[in-house]
Amino acid sequence: MHSVECEDVWMIYRSLFSEKVALKEVNLKIPRNKIYGILGPNGAGKTTLISLMATLLRQTRGRIEVLGYDTISEFREIRKRINIASGNPNLIWSLTVYENLRYYSLLYGINDRKAVEELIKEFELEEFRDVEFNKLSTGSKQKLILARAFVNNPELVFLDEPTKGLDPPVARRLREKIRFLQKDLGITIVLTTHYMSEAEMLCDRITFINRGKIVAEGTKEELKRLLKMRDKITIEIEGIVPDLRLEGVFAVERDGNQLSFYVDSAEARLWEIAKEVARFGRIKNISVKEVDLEDVFNELAK
Amino acid sequence: MSSTNLRSEIYKTIGFTYRNYIITKRNFFTLFETLFWPIIGLISVGLMGAYLNLDKNYLAFILIGAVTLSVLQVSQLDVAYVLLFDMWSKSLRYTFVTPISIFNMIFGAWFFGAFRGLVAFLILVVSGKFLFDLNLLIDPVGLFIFLLGIFLSAMIIGTLTCSLLLIFGYRAEVSAWTLTAIFMLLCGIYYPVTLLPPGLREMAYAIPLTHFLEFYRSFYGFSPSTNNPALIGYSLSFLFLILLFLTLMWASDRARKRGTVTQFSE
CATH class of the missing domain: 3.30.70 (Alpha-Beta Plaits)
Incomplete structure (x- = not known):
């Protein structure tokens, strides 16, 4: 079974006077326990695709199955098993690192203070444990966003440009962390990125998306051969x-x-x-x- | 529902209570809302009553209006803020990607809102007694029915605000502060609703809070316009809540279709 299966997926944003096709005819199968990259230029539809898979959006047409569940009729089952982290690090400003993680773990129905402390340790956030989110550096915010994505022990994590705007050494450490976590936990990670070096370093398979359509899919070698x-x-x-x-x-x-x-x-x-x-x-x-x-x-x- | 599932639902609900508690604790502005404005409202209305030389029952009539306005405003803000906190911090996607339901969100925030409202009420009971010899504890059971009615009205206004926010976005932000005032104007904050012109009067009777106010004012010698105002108030409240929960579910689904959730996270 695949982690994600998309079948003829279309996403059209409609407002009163306009219509914008963000994705068209997307067919995709994402294998389990791999890091899967979604690459494309700005406005190609990467974030829309990842948001559809994460059940934050609802497709206009087509079918998406995540971990065997339908994203329209069984989205709550999916949400228990997935998580997301974005390159725009935004969480509730006045909550500290600990409080943010505790709050989100409660939203997953988990009341485990010890697990929150372990997560803080795992992501090297101990010295910022009681620092409010808005007082953290961008790198620490990004670490916290990533830590938050693991509060529910997900089977599948979506990372939307996780190292955007980070200094190269911080970005490198975060990439190493992502690779380590994927291997250690045996989970699937779907990531979008602008950085080709990041995709080259992390992704087992890649799909290229341009103007809302998938233009190529495969391993790095397969794409070059293609x-x-x-x-x-x-x-x-x-x-x-x-x-x-x-x-x-x-x-x-x-x-x-x-x-x-x-x-x-x-x-x-x-x-x-x-x-x-x-x-x-x-x-x-x-x-x-x-x-x-x-x-x-x-x-x-x- | 199994006990594990039930426990999980309780934790999800408590999550929102926990968040609102932390934000209130850390935010001077929200503390101000709970303590400062209710007392200012009570004192100014009470002094106006003293100036007009109102007798004890009439003074109680208008002070009950002032107390209700404050308690309602404090309680409903927590429910309305449940989405606004996420919208302001652009973290809406992180809340919506969790397996919560709108019930977890609304009830979790409401519990803390009711708690804040209760704190504001207790302060007003003491201040009212001390400053204007107002006895708000005239009938404990009646008071419980009245307060619960106010808290249900707070849930109604907060849920309506959340629905409007998901439908109209930031343009609906203002409803968090204005809906209470509109409701109170219609419900007879400092006057009986019979004073309202036809049309508005019928609208007033359709609002549960009108009946809760009439119910509690009846303990101070003012006859209500219906036989059982508390029962009518509760029936209307449940009807409103069912309709509003359906609206909020529809608005959440619409937000998924239109990309509102992702828009508010960028």
């Missing part, structure tokens, strides 16, 4: 190179005097490309690297 992009050859040249059409080149990016060629195999294509480019000027530098998720993302977002 686009037949394996290597990126970057050439810096003195001179102007016109548009080139070369065999085995799937895309070309220009950045000033720098040209990037996405190819199936650098080994097989490098000599041919370099020879062609050299006709238009002196080559200053050549570099080759394996295509990363960001390159795949850029290609899919076009």
